Amino acid sequence: MDRTFFLPDALSVAPQLLGAVLTVDSAEGTVSVRITETEAYMGLGTGGPYDPGSHSKDRKTERNASMFLDPGHAYVYFSYGMHYALNFVCSPPGIASGVLIRSGAITSGTELAMARRLEKRPASYSRNPIPEVQLARGPGNLAAALGLTRLTHDGLDLFSPPFAIHAAPNAPAAIRTGPRVGVAGIAGGPQFPWRFWLPGEPSVSTYRPGRDAPASGRSTAE
């Protein structure tokens, strides 16, 4: 995989990332995930349809600045005052589009991923162990398992340490698409079927409609 893999935009790249393996090194150790669920978000300058669900739909801000970097960089943002989420920057510099990495299966570093998830869990939650398939299920959980924060990882190059990215060894046998999870309004409806996942993978998150999102008819991640 080289940098051109992330061109020309998020919509074309999102399905091709299924099965790819992302590795993140840290002082604590290394965790790798096989990507099982992605979502495309198109933004300024992409020339495609206006995407009301994208952070970069209107203008560059302090938060989304990394989305305007070269393809193959990380855009990490803070979500709902509690979680981080990882995107892969697609499109040439100055043009903004990104793929949200929603879920993955941990392929190495399971113990470290588990420790990070348990440590981050609020005190009011149970102390029960987390099933392995849930360690990186959902964007907030995936970022936590990999130890990502905005301060430490936003704007970094995926082709340099602490990151490493490798394409799927084999093309997926099948890919499913549907509306994006938790996206409000029309952008979360069937006009934007920009969520992609590997069918039958237990690490794929459960679909949840956004506020005022049009009905789509699909409610499971089958």
Place this chain on the structure above:
DNA sequence: CGTGTGATCTCCT
């Protein structure tokens, strides 16, 4: 299975 809740950042009205 559905709905409501808190954690409290970033952006926009």
Place this chain on the structure above:
DNA sequence: GGAGATCACACGC
């Protein structure tokens, strides 16, 4: 001030 690319729990039917 309010909503949002979230998550896991508590509840009620």
